Each structure stands twice: as structure tokens, then as C-alpha cells.
Amino acid sequence: MRINIRIIVSALLAAMAFVSAAQADQLADIKKKGEIVFGVLGTDEPNSFVDPKTREIVGYEVDIAKAIAQKIGVKPVFKQLAVAARIPELQQGRVDVLAASLTHNKERESQVDFSLTTFVTGQKVLVKNSSGITDVPQLAGKKVVTVKGGTQEPNIRKAVPTVEVVTFETTQQAFLALQQGKGVGYVNDEASLVNDYAKLGPAKKEYAILPTSISVEPLALGIRKNEPALKAVIDDTLRELESSGNADKLFVKWYGPATKLQFDKRSFKIDSDKI
């Protein structure tokens, strides 16, 4: 019996040593595998979404991810994640990097490392005009809908403490719930909200985006803690995108005047990972 336990313990120790050795440098592992796995949402236009024609996942963050894969010289692989599953999937090593509309905030810094900020968006609320609500404070005591596991729920509760919040697995389910009248407001990142608003088509005139932002959200790529080599190569790629003018082109491609979002100008630069 004692021998068996000793064998099991040494096997476990060996396995742990192997695992920690394998995790010593994620960048080296990625190069060895020949592929880098990005966790994306795939449901959040224009950051990452499924192109209805090609059935491929495309978007602003997807293009950034491809540039990183190219820089490292490996194949990019995209794995769709639920909003709430993002950080756990990264921590457990099922994805290498998160490119999933991830807000960089202080609370999350103890869990994951962040790249340079890749996008800055405010969070806003979309309402039906028939609700009579014209600004954020009027949401007091009302029911709003949003997605599970993001910063939307804590932010709206901070902005309007008495608000009632119902959350769903995807932003699109929450958006549907708003359209069906199951809540008076739908909370999301402004960029996604403008995009959803555009999808309403002629019904647009029955809806409005409330003017006040409930928060400012710097979005960044998520990297597992203590992977300096991987973070360095990602940040270098982002800096190069910025200095070559490609970052601006990507912004215009996915957010610019010719898109549904029709943003005129980029209000941020990809140059810092401080928030």
C-alpha cells in the first residue's frame, strides 16, 4: 500500500513538474504548436461576428488577432466564448489570448494581464421611446436587460442603484428581450449598441440611445498572468499597427463612416496599457 501511494505521489509530482515546465513560456509553446488560439465572442459586431456570407468569424478584434498571429508566424485559431466564460477559459489555458470585447479594469488586473488598450467605448442604454425615458436617471426602479458576465451589469447598478437588471447568455438575447418589451432598456458598449440600433431598420424611430454614458470602457486583449514574452510580442504588434497607420485603417474599416456605426474619428490611440 505504501509503495502504491509513493508511486502515485511521484507520478503526480512528475506530472506537475511537466505541466509547469510546459507553462514556463507560453510564447514558446505557441510557436511549437504552430497555432495561437484566440477567444472571441463572435456575437458582438463589429469586434467579432460571423459574416453571413462566408460563415467565418470576422471583425475589428479578429483583424488585430490575425496581425498578432502573423507577427509570431503561426496560424490564428478562433474559439467562440460566452461573455461570462472569457476569463475562466483564459486562466485554464483553453485559449491563449482573449480578443473578446474585454474591458480592462482594476478588478480584473488581479486575474489577467492586459495588452495596450485597443479600443475605447462608453457604455450606454438603448430604450424604446414609448417608455418615456429620456435619460439614465429615469431608469430608477425600472427593469433593464443586458448580457451576463460583463461589466454592463455592475456599471448600470452603479449609475442607477435602484435599477432591476435581468441578464442573458448573449447580447443578442438581451436585445431581443428589449424588443419584446421585457425590459425598458438594454445596456451595452456604445459601439455594439449603435450597431444593434442600426439593425432595427425602419423600427429605429421607435428607439433611442440615452445621451449619458454610464461608464467609459477601455477594451484590451487579455493575456494570462506572468507571460511577459507573449505580452511583449502582442504589444509590439499593436504599436506597429499604430505607427504604420494600419490601426487607423482597421478603425475606418469596421467603425468608420461607411459602416453601420458611422464613427467619424478615432478618439484614442493604441499606445498605453494604463487605465
Next chain:
Amino acid sequence: MPHFDSALLLRGQYHDWLLTGLHLSLALWATAFVFALPLAIIVALLRLAPSRALRALGTCYVEGIRNVPLLAHLLFWYFGAPELLPDSLKEWLYAGNFEFVAGAIALTLYTAAYMAEDIRSGMRAIPAVQFEAGRALGFGFLGTTRRVVLPQALRVTVPPLISQTLNLWKDTSIATVIGVAEMMYQAARVESASFRSAEAFAFVTAAYLTVSLLITAVAAWVHHRWPVRTL
């Protein structure tokens, strides 16, 4: 392995969220159970009814419900079915806690289909001669069923009904997808707010296990108090 912070489960905001979740899970379970059991008896009677049309109705109910996943039921009752209602009724429904109502409806209908099959088996376990005797004494189908067959059948059915009740208890967790703020929903909320997944899900696991064991204990007592009569 990060440190397991049990203090988080014993007091404070996260503790309150999880407890509210537990209350709602219990409420959802109790509501669905209270409606599912009588509905199941009705469906079982339909399936054994003397009329072919009624039997067909019972079969349609059981097969139609049992062969569709619970997740689809929940999404249907929350996002689909109410859209067929007139606007005024819809507004009235949505003004209340419609997440809970839709969840309870879906769970009731789903569980009743399974319970009905168990009750039907229980009724078939009662020797047919008893039914015939009842009829010979002048009772109708319903009278014989109510006075003779069903009281014995329900005793026989207790063990499989416990299984269904336990399933119902665990199935309440799926209602999180339609925004019912039950225990899984609150655990996910604690997880995204605090990143303490292990603590949140440890609480949930312990709560599901405890309630399940209590249900089993109560059922064992019922089975002991009203034992199966020798057939």
C-alpha cells in the same frame, strides 16, 4: 490553487446574492412541483382513458414534451409563446416577473410529462381485476380510478416520483438562460463580480446536494408512512 475564501460564503454581499438565488430556486421548484403533480395525474388518466381520442391526446402531450430538450422549452416559453398574445396582455405579463412565470410554466409542463409516465406505470401495476371489480360494483371509470386504483398506484409510484422531483430540483438551474435569478444565475454573478468561482460553485453544489438529500429523506418517510400495500 488559489486560497479558498469561505468567509465570502458566510456573510456579506455575495452571501446575500447566493441566498436570494437559493430562495428563488426553491420557489421555482415548489411552484413547478405543485402544478406538475396534478397535471401528471390528469395526463396519466388521459393515457389510460377508455376513449381513443383522449388516449391520443395524452400520448401527444407526453411524446411532444418529452422529446424536446428542456432548454428549448424554456426559450420557447420565454421568447416565443408570449409573442403570440395580444399586446395588452403581453404588457401586463411583462410588467411582472415574467422570467419566473415562463420558467415555472416550462418546468411544470416538462416534469409533468415524465411524472405522468411513472404514474401510468404505477396504475398498470394494480391488478386489472380490481378495476373490473370496481366497475362491477357500479363505479364509473373515474370513480374506480379515484377510489380504488389511484390511491394504491401513487404509493407504488413514490420511488420513481422522487427521481422526477430530484430532476426537477436540478433542472431549475437551466432557467438561468431566460434570466431567472435562481442559484446558478447568482453564482455566475458572484463569479463575474469577484472571480471567486470555486467558492460560488462550492456553495451551489452544497445547496443542490443538501436539498436533494432532504427531498430523498422526506420521500423515504412518505414511503414508510404510506407503504405499498401487498398486491
